[in-house]
Amino acid sequence: MMRPMLEFWFDFASSYSYVASQRVEALCKEAGVPMRWRPFLLGPLFTAQLGIKDSPFNTQPVRGRYMWRDVERLCEKYGLPFKRPETFPQRSILAARVACVALEKPWCADFIRGVFRAEFGEGRDIATHAVLGDVLSSIGVDPAKVFPEAELDPVKRQLRAFTDEATALGVFGAPNAVVGKELFFGQDRLEDAIAWAKKHP
Amino acid sequence: MMRPMLEFWFDFASSYSYVASQRVEALCKEAGVPMRWRPFLLGPLFTAQLGIKDSPFNTQPVRGRYMWRDVERLCEKYGLPFKRPETFPQRSILAARVACVALEKPWCADFIRGVFRAEFGEGRDIATHAVLGDVLSSIGVDPAKVFPEAELDPVKRQLRAFTDEATALGVFGAPNAVVGKELFFGQDRLEDAIAWAKKHP
Numbered sequence: 001m002m003r004p005m006l007e008f009w010f011d012f013a014s015s016y017s018y019v020a021s022q023r024v025e026a027l028c029k030e031a032g033v034p035m036r037w038r039p040f041l042l043g044p045l046f047t048a049q050l051g052i053k054d055s056p057f058n059t060q061p062v063r064g065r066y067m068w069r070d071v072e073r074l075c076e077k078y079g080l081p082f083k084r085p086e087t088f089p090q091r092s093i094l095a096a097r098v099a100c101v102a103l104e105k106p107w108c109a110d111f112i113r114g115v116f117r118a119e120f121g122e123g124r125d126i127a128t129h130a131v132l133g134d135v136l137s138s139i140g141v142d143p144a145k146v147f148p149e150a151e152l153d154p155v156k157r158q159l160r161a162f163t164d165e166a167t168a169l170g171v172f173g174a175p176n177a178v179v180g181k182e183l184f185f186g187q188d189r190l191e192d193a194i195a196w197a198k199k200h201p
Numbered sequence: 202m203m204r205p206m207l208e209f210w211f212d213f214a215s216s217y218s219y220v221a222s223q224r225v226e227a228l229c230k231e232a233g234v235p236m237r238w239r240p241f242l243l244g245p246l247f248t249a250q251l252g253i254k255d256s257p258f259n260t261q262p263v264r265g266r267y268m269w270r271d272v273e274r275l276c277e278k279y280g281l282p283f284k285r286p287e288t289f290p291q292r293s294i295l296a297a298r299v300a301c302v303a304l305e306k307p308w309c310a311d312f313i314r315g316v317f318r319a320e321f322g323e324g325r326d327i328a329t330h331a332v333l334g335d336v337l338s339s340i341g342v343d344p345a346k347v348f349p350e351a352e353l354d355p356v357k358r359q360l361r362a363f364t365d366e367a368t369a370l371g372v373f374g375a376p377n378a379v380v381g382k383e384l385f386f387g388q389d390r391l392e393d394a395i396a397w398a399k400k401h402p
Contacts, residue, residue, distance in 0.1 A: 049263055062250055062373045066386060073383075077393070172263045182274075185267060188389045192278070 004197050006035040007178040009166055010112075011042040012092035012099075013055070014174040015067060018120040019074045020187035021113055021175070027190055033197045037112055039099040039159065040166040041092065042174055049172055055089045071120070074187070083123035090119060091127035093159070097150040098132060100158045110139040205398050207236040208379040210367055211313075212243040213293035213300075214256070215375040216272045219321040221388035222314055222376070223281055228391055234398045238313055240300040240360065241367040242293065243375055250373055256290045272321070275388070284324035291320060292328035294360075298351040299333060301359045311340040 008024050010017040028035040046052050050059075057064035068084055075082035095115050102108040114135040118124045124131045133143035149155065169176075170183055177184040177193030180200065184193040209225050211218040229236040247253050251260075258265035269285055276283035296316050303309040315336040319325045325332050334344035350356065370377075371384055378385040378394030381401065385394040 049261055060250055060373065062371055066371055066373065066384060069384075070386070073393075170263055170267055172261065172267065183267060183270075185271070186387075186389070188387070192274075196274075 003031075003033050003201055004180050006033050006193055006197055007038050008035055009038040009040060009169070009171060009174065009176040009178060011040060011174045012095040012115055012119065012126060013042060013089035015057075015071045015088070015120055016074075016187040017175040018116040019071060019078065019080065020190055021116045022080050023078060023187075024177070024190055025109055027194055031194045031198060033194055037099065037103065037108060038162055038166075038178075039096040039112075040162040040171070040174075041096060041159065042089075044163055045167060045172060048167070058088070075121075081117065081121035083121060085119055085123045085125065087125055087127075090125055094129070094150065095126050095132055096159050097155050098136075098146055100155050100162070101146060101149050107139050107141050111135060111141070114139060204232075204234050204402055205381050207234050207394055207398055208239050209236060210239040210241055210370070210372060210375065210377040210379060212241060212375045213296040213316055213320065213327060214243060214290035216258075216268060216289070216321055217275075217388040218376040219317040220272060220275045220279065220281065221391055222317045224279060224388075225378070225391055226310055226314075228395055232395045232399060234395055238300065238304065238309060239363055239367075239379075240297040240313075241363040241372070241375075242297060242360065243290075245364055246368060246373060249368070259289070276322075282318065282322035284322060286320055286324045286326065288326055288328075291326055295330070295351065296327050296333055297360050298356050299337075299347055301356050301363070302347060302350050308340050308342050312336060312342070315340060 006028055008020070010021060024035060043053075046056065050056065052059050057067045072082050099108070099112055102111045115126050115132065118131055118135055119126045126132060129143070129147060133147075136143045136146055169178060173185055175187055177190055179193050179197045182193070182196055184190070184196070207229055209221070211222060225236060244254075247257065251257065253260050258268045273283050300309070300313055303312045316327050316333065319332055319336055320327045327333060330344070330348060337344045337347055370379060372386075374386055376388055378391055380394050380398045383394070383397055385391070385397070
């Protein structure tokens with residue numbers, strides 16, 4: 001029996017995407033559900049849908065305060081390191097472009113998990129080549145080979161296409177799990193998305 | 202060992218509160234966690250925090266479309282009836298005042314669950330005395346005795362006090378489970394709130 005694919009749609013700037021990014025592979029593997037990573041940029045969606053140029057967690061401070069406490073609690077629950085970064089949200093475009101390069105590479109998942117862990121587990125700023133280079137080096141990938149590729153036009157177009165596709169899917173935040181035509185929003189719905197994939201082959 | 206109380210903070214206008222309202226008692230009972238109901242009004246919070254006089258699910262249609270599909274899916278998951286009401290959000294102030302009257306009565310939980318079920322399970326408009334009267338009658342309570350009490354000043358003040366307390370708790374949506382000083386937002390976090398109550402006696 002072929003189970004439908006679970007697509008994991010995320011933005012490296014998203015705190016709840018951190019928690020989900022560390023869990024999704026193991027959950028899919030255990031359930032026998034194939035998965036793939038889908039990086040996109042939340043910024044254009046927030047601007048189009050909410051008219052803001054910032055995270056809703058900053059424009060709505062009450063929600064922001066809750067989010068940081070909640071992410072801390074979730075990290076405790078799942079045994080993940082947590083250190084609140086000084087900058088939020090962080091510029092995630094370079095990391096997302098490198099992730100686009102990585103999609104067909106065997107180090108894709110390690111890179112994505114590593115970037116999120118640097119940002120929300122160690123509190124580092126992932127906007128820089130220095131931090132992303134550290135992540136790449138730590139998984140045995142040469143940053144000097146990857147960064148030039150991440151700036152090529154087809155890669156930039158790919159990321160824009162993913163962001164357009166996210167919009168078309170009805171995305172309004174991150175992370176999301178998409179199974180067939182079903183969208184599941186939020187890190188706490190990963191299990192529901194997997195259950196859906198198992199029930200609707 | 203005395204377990205801490207779980208407070209369930211809800212607005213009758215909230216669709217996700219419907220799903221949670223049908224589940225929370227059984228979950229608490231199974232876990233041996235005492236609970237109590239806390240009705241409040243989301244409207245003043247949305248106005249203060251977002252500057253809107255409507256539900257965010259209406260002002261942000263992409264989120265609204267997702268919410269209706271998601272609630273439908275959750276009702277399927279938990280075996281609850283679902284019928285999308287024509288009006289959303291509904292005026293919940295009368296129902297909330299009756300809930301304030303009900304808090305110390307043995308029919309409190311039946312009333313709250315019944316109102317939510319009429320609204321989101323049967324698609325009825327709970328703003329009216331007629332529909333709330335039907336709910337009261339169906340659980341053996343005389344509406345003619347309850348409605349006058351719901352309009353008394355102490356009851357109105359109680360509801361305003363709950364809404365103020367929700368604000369002070371950092372509430373920005375519904376439903377919420379509050380355990381000690383910990384706020385858990387969203388119907389999908391009931392289990393986490395109960396786990397917290399069991400771990401932090």
